[in-house]
Amino acid sequence: MRQNHLRSTQPCLPALSAAGAAATPQQQHCTHQTNGTNMRALVFRQHLLEALSLRNMAASTRAANAAASNPQGPASVGPSVDSPTLQYSMILEHLIGDKRPVKGLNPAVMGGLPVPPKSDEQKMIERGMESCAFKSLLACVGGFVLGGAFGVFTAGIDTNVGIDPKDPLRTPTAREVLKDMGQRGMSYAKNFAIVGAMFSCTECIIESHRGKSDWKNAVYSGCVTGGAIGFRAGLKAGVLGCGGFAAFSAAIEYYLR
Amino acid sequence: MDPVKAQQLAAELEVEMMADMYNRMTNACHRKCVPPHYKEAELTKGESVCLDRCVAKYLDLHERLGRKLTELSVQDEEMMRKAAVGSG
Numbered sequence: 001m002r003q004n005h006l007r008s009t010q011p012c013l014p015a016l017s018a019a020g021a022a023a024t025p026q027q028q029h030c031t032h033q034t035n036g037t038n039m040r041a042l043v044f045r046q047h048l049l050e051a052l053s054l055r056n057m058a059a060s061t062r063a064a065n066a067a068a069s070n071p072q073g074p075a076s077v078g079p080s081v082d083s084p085t086l087q088y089s090m091i092l093e094h095l096i097g098d099k100r101p102v103k104g105l106n107p108a109v110m111g112g113l114p115v116p117p118k119s120d121e122q123k124m125i126e127r128g129m130e131s132c133a134f135k136s137l138l139a140c141v142g143g144f145v146l147g148g149a150f151g152v153f154t155a156g157i158d159t160n161v162g163i164d165p166k167d168p169l170r171t172p173t174a175r176e177v178l179k180d181m182g183q184r185g186m187s188y189a190k191n192f193a194i195v196g197a198m199f200s201c202t203e204c205i206i207e208s209h210r211g212k213s214d215w216k217n218a219v220y221s222g223c224v225t226g227g228a229i230g231f232r233a234g235l236k237a238g239v240l241g242c243g244g245f246a247a248f249s250a251a252i253e254y255y256l257r
Numbered sequence: 258m259d260p261v262k263a264q265q266l267a268a269e270l271e272v273e274m275m276a277d278m279y280n281r282m283t284n285a286c287h288r289k290c291v292p293p294h295y296k297e298a299e300l301t302k303g304e305s306v307c308l309d310r311c312v313a314k315y316l317d318l319h320e321r322l323g324r325k326l327t328e329l330s331v332q333d334e335e336m337m338r339k340a341a342v343g344s345g
Contacts, residue, residue, distance in 0.1 A: 086266075087258040089330040094260075094267035095274065096323030103275060130302060204302060211290070211310060213303035257296065 132204035139200035140193045147192025151185035199225045199249075215253040222249030278319060286311035 093099045118126075128134055159172075159180065172180075203221035207213060223246040230241025290307035291300075300308070 087263065087334065089327060089334050090258060090260060090263040091267050091270075092323075092327045092330050094264045095270055096319070097327030098324060099264075100267070100271075100323075103271070130305065207301075207303040208306050211303055211307035212292075213301035214292075217303070 132201060132208065135204050136197045136201035140197035143196025144189045144193040146196075147189035148185045150192070151188030152181050154188070155181040155184040195225060195229065198228065215250065215257060218249040218253045219246045222246040282312065282315045285315065 094101075159177070199221055202224045203217050206220050206224075207217045210217065223242040226241035226243070226245025227238045228241075229245075231238035286308055290311055291304055
């Protein structure tokens with residue numbers, strides 16, 4: 001897979017492969033792509049020369065790889081050396097040990113599709129938008145709006161305003177009705193905002209901690225949120241709140257997934 | 258063998274080594290962190306966190322093993338040299 005990809009980024013140069021025999025089909029494949037027989041012969045000869053020089057290096061690479069992958073045999077390093085002048089400890093120090101150079105890893109070279117590098121601002125913005133604080137803020141605002149709408153709607157249905165004990169049949173004035181709608185809407189909005197922010201915050205924290213993204217995150221955070229809300233009214237209410245909210249979250253997750 | 262030649266040889270080998278390491282790391286972390294449920298195109302928060310951790314662990318492992326390997330390689334060569342001197 002790696003060798004195929006190295007070939008695809010440099011279509012007609014022989015790949016730095018440890019198997020020298022693999023260079024031959026590569027040359028034949030490349031020569032089909034050039035135009036003209038003279039050009040083809042020249043390119044073929046050039047590739048042959050490069051392959052021969054690379055074969056020498058490939059032999060030493062294979063030996064280095066064999067030495068690198070066989071650390072538990074102290075005597076095996078000696079006999080597997082082709083040329084006695086290669087000192088593997090020094091090469092390894094420069095390759096994977098302490099003296100290796102600091103490399104800027106570029107996905108275009110490594111093997112990914114070449115994408116333009118993101119600027120620092122863009123990275124910061126994206127990190128901010130993925131953060132738990134931003135998500136809980138979003139849920140808070142969303143909850144506020146939804147709660148407001150729900151409260152206003154409920155005030156229209158279930159009205160209890162303007163009840164005068166002396167005159168129970170009096171219709172309430174418009175100002176009283178509006179005031180009642182505003183109050184209920186605000187109260188529902190605040191509750192929904194708090195619940196939404198808590199749920200989103202705990203779900204994000206739990207998901208970051210677990211490192212997985214599945215339905216259990218919502219269930220755990222539902223339990224935490226319901227428990228926190230119900231805990232104010234006692235321990236049993238907290239447990240009930242945990243169970244109920246967790247079941248509700250599980251149902252929503254089942255529907256969504 | 259002088260250090261300059263060793264460094265040059267290491268630089269030539271490094272390209273292939275880094276490409277291989279990157280591919281292996283990508284495969285391993287993809288297998289571990291991204292379950293095959295493609296409901297949405299973007300990486301979720303849990304998957305991003307898992308990938309960060311996977312890459313950090315992989316590179317840490319690579320560094321430690323590389324250091325240990327160079328230590329062992331130095332020890333091997335010392336032993337070889339002693340054996341050569343002793344027999345020669």
